[in-house]
Amino acid sequence: MADEDRSPEDEFQELLRQLLGGGGGELDAEQLSRLSGMNIDPAMMQTMMQHLQGAFAGGADGAISWDLAKRQALHIANQDGLGVTAGQRTDLDQAFALATLWLSEATTIAELASAPQSMTRGGWVEATLPFWQELAEPVATSISDALTAALSEQAPDDMQGLVEGAGRLMRTVGGSLFASQLGQVVGDLSKEVVSGGDVGIPIMPDGVAAILPQNFADFGRDLEIPDDQLALYAAVRELAHARLFRHARWLRLHVISQVTEFARGVHVDTDALEELASRFDPSEPEELRRALESGALLPARSDAQNAALTRLENLLATIEGWVDVVTENAASRLPTADRIAEAVRRRRAVGGPAERALASLVGLELRPRRMREAAAMWRAVTDAVGVGARDSLWDYPDLMPTADDIDDPASLIARLEARVRGDEPVTDEMDDALAQLLADESAPGGDTGPGAGEGEAGEGDSGDGGGDDSGGAAPHDNRPV
Template sequence: MADDDDREPDFEEILRSLLGAGGDLDPEQLRQLGIDPAAMQAAMRQLQGMQSADGGIAWDLTKRQALHIANQSDLGVTASQRTDLDQAFALATLWLSESTAVSELAVAPRAVTRGEWVEKTLPVWQELAEPVATSIADALTAALSEQTPEDMRELVAGAGKILRSVGGSMFASQLGQVIGELSLEVVSGGDVGIPIMPAGEAAILPQNFADFGRDLEIPVDQLALYIATRELAHARLFRHARWLRLQVITAVTEFARGVRVDTGALEDLASRFDPSNPEELRDALESGALLPQRSPEQDAALHSLENTLATIEGWVDVVTAEATSRLPSAARIAEATRRRRAVGGPAEQALKSLVGLELRPRRMREAAAMWRAVTDAVGIAARDALWDYPDLMPTSEDIDDPSALVARLEALARGETPERDEFDDALAALLDGESGADGGPQEESGDADDESDDPGEGERPA
């Protein structure tokens, strides 16, 4: 019979202690498992700090992490910077009134610090990432449970809330890291391409604006006017087309809900997971290694979203170009801005690692060409009226070939009835069918067999 000192450590007893089942961690037992007791105690304090009271995602971690990164290098906004940007916004507002029919903002645009940008955009980032955070948290719980011996499943099941909270909170912490790093890069509220600022608000981050223009060899006042104009155009569009904001956010969140964690990769990670070294899990989250390849449905959703973003960016490009035509360096600034977006804007890597979504308006030049053709054909007011309702928005086919869209708008401008298409016919048939089903007016055929039993029968319009 083996001595007590030689017996294998009681894994169940250690796990009960680890999961808070009523005991303290025994340093000697940890050493027998090859774990440094000090490192384990530090890891446990970290994990306990990551636990959410309700077992959900600890989004307060996201905020703290993001603000820590943003504020530690935030130089604030000087009075001179605020004055210069206020003047740029004021002149940009006047110029935009000549190049778009979309109304002005109700809230004055302003210069903001990196920390303020984090505070303003955090709710949207949380909304975009929550479906994936929940998926990863659930998958982590399941994977760790499957790696547990059968006779201990009940114990782990009782700790499932804690495990799920820890997994989700690691994701929340990583999201905070990404948002904090974004705060060091974004130049303005609309810089990431999706509407992450509160509706109707526009902003520029002076510190990042200075970094962006440092190597461009462009006069600062011209650069400020261009960026202010572009930011106002972006914010005005989303304020005018209120449905557009919901459409973009919904498209991203629906894509995120379709994300499924690579259970094989997660189980492999769980089987060799060292509680004293949580960095491996963090690295997996940051790299996107836990997210499998996109499904065909997600590819289709991504294609649709890319077209929407290209249509938005193309409009903003055209309106901004028209408004800043007086600037000698406008073309150079526009090209620098497009190049920055084309190689992968600040949002791309963030969303790609977190939700597997790569945002890049690949067809921005084609969309801009379409908007220029529409403007030349029917003018500013008719062009901007296409944003009044979702059904009027140009399609992917219109980006490919805007001639049909231009012809339709020119016919409307002449007061002509547009040519009916398959959609119009289908809609008319649907409305006629509903009218008949509700006992509405019916067309008389003159045949006795077609008489209705409904005493209120009347004529149905052709």
């Protein structure tokens, strides 16, 4: 068939075969120009095809290009070209130093091992992107797989083999679309956050505390509060958050596991994706971007996801409630502390545009909806048993207050008070079940006689300090009751 007799669809299929067949080389501009009959901008198609060809030539293996997200985020974060001035760094260093002294009176949790930082927006992106990647990867994979399936279903029969052979590349392209959008959101978020713990989840590396001076000025612009007081309050709150996660090393994994548990349940609405693909005009890529941003490709949450989200919200509220109370006590010398605290709570409750975009992108709203109730619980615990007993609740995972404790802290306080008095622990269902299990195991064969018991005790005394300190029961035996 002569070139002039070929339809635009034939031209497009030939280009796909050239691309996916590994032909290499430059794409034919004349062929691309003829695609205008399909209402496709040739210049846009040239750029897109070269990008796809480069991905294929590089041996695309189906993996998502998170480097694309990083480049996009850094491009946005560094647009203003501003860094941290020497004056800003000095002011924040002084604020962190005084905040450290104040916190030593408000909590028994130890100081950080590394000095807190004055961080640029780009530095924040570099430090936090590994977490965002972990959060978004399940959704990105789902979008990539759904895109591959939708394209396969709509491709003509004579191109099925071609589409199947390009499966890895299509997954790469779908993942790259999502990664680019994630980079946009994280880059925008870098212009909103004030500190490392501002989002409420452990996005910073373990033990790292940081404030972003570029965003700090925007935070206090409408509050009419002296900058030094704002800096002190922000430093106290950031250090309290970082100290907590460094002390309770299990807590970071606990939060991340609950976040990823929710994210793994996120799947793309294939009907919505197929409907979009059926009317998608490649010359108008904004439609796909809007669909990703709006969350239109994510279906309604399942019951399991709603349950996971409730658990996560309770956990975040428990963490931020503690940070609120410790910050309140440590910053009590600041005459404007109450006003700043209320501004922080409102800001966390509403969230900024980038945070809302993140919620649409991955389907997860990071809102500690019960933060006020959790803070009231921590105040009641502090008043009843003091700072030391309160902070000991972070020593082990099974000591941490539950959602029921947030609703009614009276039972938690009673257990803590009994522990402080040295009273005999009051057993609960778990204690009773464990005691019954141990009794059942020791009953057969007369193993529970005096001789056997003395022999076991002797072995424990010569070993690691006795059975009470070994095995999984140790944390449970030490909880406040």
